[in-house]
Amino acid sequence: MCGILGMLAPYNIAQDLYTGLYGLQHRGKESAGIVTYDGINCWHHADMGEIAMVFRGDILKNMPGPVGIAHNRYSTTGESEPRNIQPIRDLWHGQEFWVAHNGNIVNSDDLRKWCQGRGAILETTSDTGVMAKIISLTGASSFEEAVITAFPRFRGAFSMVILYMGRIIALRDTFGFRPLSLGQKDGAYFVASETGVFSHLRAKLLREVEPGEVILLGPMGPITLKKFSSPEKKFCIFEYIYFLRPDAKVFGRRARTVRERMGELLFLEHPAQGDFVLGIPDSGEDAGRGFANISRIPNGRKVILRTHLTSRTFIEPIQELRERGVELKFVFFEENILGKNIIIIDDSLVRGTTLKKFIARLRDAGAARIDVRISSPPYRFPCHYGIDTDKIASELSAARYQGNIEEIKKWIGADSLGYLSIENATKAIIEIPGETLGPSDFCTACFTGNYPIPG
Ligand code: SF4
Numbered sequence: 545m546c547g548i549l550g551m552l553a554p555y556n557i558a559q560d561l562y563t564g565l566y567g568l569q570h571r572g573k574e575s576a577g578i579v580t581y582d583g584i585n586c587w588h589h590a591d592m593g594e595i596a597m598v599f600r601g602d603i604l605k606n607m608p609g610p611v612g613i614a615h616n617r618y619s620t621t622g623e624s625e626p627r628n629i630q631p632i633r634d635l636w637h638g639q640e641f642w643v644a645h646n647g648n649i650v651n652s653d654d655l656r657k658w659c660q661g662r663g664a665i666l667e668t669t670s671d672t673g674v675m676a677k678i679i680s681l682t683g684a685s686s687f688e689e690a691v692i693t694a695f696p697r698f699r700g701a702f703s704m705v706i707l708y709m710g711r712i713i714a715l716r717d718t719f720g721f722r723p724l725s726l727g728q729k730d731g732a733y734f735v736a737s738e739t740g741v742f743s744h745l746r747a748k749l750l751r752e753v754e755p756g757e758v759i760l761l762g763p764m765g766p767i768t769l770k771k772f773s774s775p776e777k778k779f780c781i782f783e784y785i786y787f788l789r790p791d792a793k794v795f796g797r798r799a800r801t802v803r804e805r806m807g808e809l810l811f812l813e814h815p816a817q818g819d820f821v822l823g824i825p826d827s828g829e830d831a832g833r834g835f836a837n838i839s840r841i842p843n844g845r846k847v848i849l850r851t852h853l854t855s856r857t858f859i860e861p862i863q864e865l866r867e868r869g870v871e872l873k874f875v876f877f878e879e880n881i882l883g884k885n886i887i888i889i890d891d892s893l894v895r896g897t898t899l900k901k902f903i904a905r906l907r908d909a910g911a912a913r914i915d916v917r918i919s920s921p922p923y924r925f926p927c928h929y930g931i932d933t934d935k936i937a938s939e940l941s942a943a944r945y946q947g948n949i950e951e952i953k954k955w956i957g958a959d960s961l962g963y964l965s966i967e968n969a970t971k972a973i974i975e976i977p978g979e980t981l982g983p984s985d986f987c988t989a990c991f992t993g994n995y996p997i998p999g
Pocket residue numbers: 721780781782783926927928929930931987988989990991
């Protein structure tokens with residue numbers, strides 16, 4: 545999972561790109577990069593680390609140009625190291641272009657071999673570097689045609705922005721796994737992973753980039769260059785469950801509204817009684833609110849403090865840091881916990897390490913009973929489309945116990961455990977007013993093992 549952003553405007557845009565990228569920090573914090581083009585030169589700066597650390601001092605002031613792209617990275621294919629930082633540069637007919645990608649293609653090994661067989665040298669180990677090289681090696685009458693010709697060779701999840709000679713090209717795979725939306729303000733046009741970027745830039749949402757669509761962002765706005773047939777949508781349901789910031793809109797539905805509905809359906813599917821409901825901040829808060837509202841059990845959010853000393857623990861790259869992050873992340877008010885029956889709501893149980901520690905801390909503070917409800921199904925199968933659970937397949941708690949709820953309950957230290965079914969997870973999205981959707985419009989592979997594209 546990564547955050548990508550492209551922009552074209554009648555003014556220098558480096559600061560807007562920084563602001564927008566900052567609004568996508570939750571999608572990846574291993575590296576950040578921006579490249580602008582001033583009509584003659586490309587201006588590039590990128591490094592490992594979070595955005596505020598990467599762009600210190602006067603860096604942005606020295607990046608002129610009215611057009612550019614930006615990226616923050618959460619590694620999938622390819623290691624977390626400097627050579628894989630995006631945007632990635634390559635050449636087409638001797639002219640440089642830059643690529644920023646969110647997702648993961650499943651045939652990058654084959655494509656890498658194909659490139660190497662033609663004598664190409666790949667400096668990155670990422671799938672994005674391979675995709676850039678494929679475009680670089682594609683003969684066509686224009687760069688746009690080269691991108692369109694290369695598109696069908698990529699199998700998997702890709703939402704992508706490309707900078708080439710003052711033009712931005714945006715593309716999204718035919719399944720539409722990862723989000724990508726278009727925005728506008730005063731002659732400026734944007735394409736971004738999440739719609740929240742447009743709020744930060746005081747822009748308005750135009751529409752989503754359609755699955756299978758290749759778009760040119762020009763001074764008159766977005767122009768569809770090509771629409772590949774998209775027989776079925778497979779939007780990542782885990783985006784709604786966890787990744788999207790609560791204000792993000794996909795298919796006309798806000799993530800927060802969907803998560804609250806998931807919490808309501810969770811109570812109807814797995815009722816519980818207690819002194820209060822505690823949605824784990826930040827990811828379980830919306831579902832927790834839904835669960836509390838429909839059950840009329842008080843919301844216990846005030847019994848803990850979310851310190852904001854750390855950000856999302858799940859995307860910390862090292863296990864030891866992740867565990868220390870949990871200790872820093874929450875402060876527990878023992879006087880409000882002692883002797884209480886507590887219903888914990890979280891959005892998902894991937895590794896389960898955060899929740900296990902959270903429960904242990906509540907027990908230390910004197911909780912009498914802890915019932916856990918998860919607003920998604922057991923996460924049992926690794927993702928091949930842009931989340932690094934491929935790398936941690938052996939750590940998935942539900943996979944380790946073959947989905948045995950009783951065993952998982954014991955491992956995390958809860959008194960009871962209930963998961964939202966996949967039927968109710970999709971129902972929670974479909975029921976909210978917006979674009980017409982059906983249960984088959986989502987990728988649910990990490991919960992069901994039904995992979996839309998074999999890995
Ligand atoms: S496997 Fe899971 S995380 Fe990956 S795209 Fe599908 S729903 Fe999303």
